[in-house]
Amino acid sequence: MMVAMARIVILVPTYNERDNISLLLDEVFKNLSNRNHDSHIVVIDDSSPDGTGDLVKKITETNDHVHLLSRAGKLGLGSAYIDGLRWSLSNLSPDIFIQMDADLSHPPSYLPNLAEGVLEGYDVIIGSRYVKGGGSTSWSWYRRIISHGANLLVRLMLGIKEEDATSGFRALSKRAVKFLLKFTLSSRGYSYQIESLFLYSKLGLPIKEVPIIFHGRKKGRAKLSISEILSFAFLLIRLRTIKFK
Numbered sequence: 001m002m003v004a005m006a007r008i009v010i011l012v013p014t015y016n017e018r019d020n021i022s023l024l025l026d027e028v029f030k031n032l033s034n035r036n037h038d039s040h041i042v043v044i045d046d047s048s049p050d051g052t053g054d055l056v057k058k059i060t061e062t063n064d065h066v067h068l069l070s071r072a073g074k075l076g077l078g079s080a081y082i083d084g085l086r087w088s089l090s091n092l093s094p095d096i097f098i099q100m101d102a103d104l105s106h107p108p109s110y111l112p113n114l115a116e117g118v119l120e121g122y123d124v125i126i127g128s129r130y131v132k133g134g135g136s137t138s139w140s141w142y143r144r145i146i147s148h149g150a151n152l153l154v155r156l157m158l159g160i161k162e163e164d165a166t167s168g169f170r171a172l173s174k175r176a177v178k179f180l181l182k183f184t185l186s187s188r189g190y191s192y193q194i195e196s197l198f199l200y201s202k203l204g205l206p207i208k209e210v211p212i213i214f215h216g217r218k219k220g221r222a223k224l225s226i227s228e229i230l231s232f233a234f235l236l237i238r239l240r241t242i243k244f245k
């Protein structure tokens with residue numbers, strides 16, 4: 001697919017990212033400017049107590065390429081993406097959707113590369129730590145174990161071939177998003193990444209991994225909790241046992 005002027009939407013879910021969000025927005029636009037596309041950022045904030053939403057609202061007043069979806073409370077990472085994708089599809093009608101974290105763990109310098117994958121005809125492009133050339137820095141040993149363990153379980157139990165099934169840095173085609181939104185996912189939190197990838201691969205959509213170097217967050221706190229890990233375990237069991245129609 002060759003698109004003269006592709007529209008890209010970057011979706012960024014936030015919960016207490018006051019110290020990261022302004023820099024992230026600047027870096028995203030910096031890395032996508034001077035290119036043949038029109039880029040927008042949609043921040044999905046869950047009424048962050050630290051005022052992330054207010055900060056973003058101020059930015060939207062002077063930059064009409066930044067959009068804010070404010071939700072009533074902490075409703076989970078996965079449901080934030082679903083709401084952001086649905087809103088973007090009907091209000092901005094993008095050709096390319098990119099999911100990324102607000103904490104600068106996903107370097108914005110990879111954005112053009114991820115977007116390129118969609119223009120090449122892939123429906124899902126994963127920014128992957130576990131393919132040749134990828135990696136992670138400043139991540140604690142237990143986060144590394146959780147990440148590797150989760151990926152191993154996903155491969156063994158769900159037959160997903162991708163090396164980094166838990167990565168949240170992904171580009172999606174409009175086709176992938178339209179498919180995704182037809183389903184009601186059981187995951188509201190982090191395991192959304194697994195459930196959506198399971199769906200894309202069952203649907204037979206072309207998926208590609210591109211290497212990224214992931215950086216552990218420097219500011220603010222990680223939100224991965226025990227309850228997210230339990231939801232992940234239940235999701236694996238559920239996806240193992242459901243019949244895919």
Ligand SMILES: Nc1nc2c(ncn2[C@@H]2O[C@H](COP(=O)(O)OP(=O)(O)O)[C@@H](O)[C@H]2O)c(=O)[nH]1
Nearest residue numbers: 013014015044046076077080101102222223224
């Ligand atoms: N809107 C919203 N964003 C969330 C929620 N949980 C996490 N996030 C955001 O999702 C991204 C990933 O979270 P993070 O804490 O960095 O996860 P980790 O790096 O995997 O430990 C960050 O941008 C968070 O602010 C949530 O419940 N709602």
Ligand SMILES: [Mg+2]
Nearest residue numbers: 101103105217
């Ligand atoms: Mg993080």
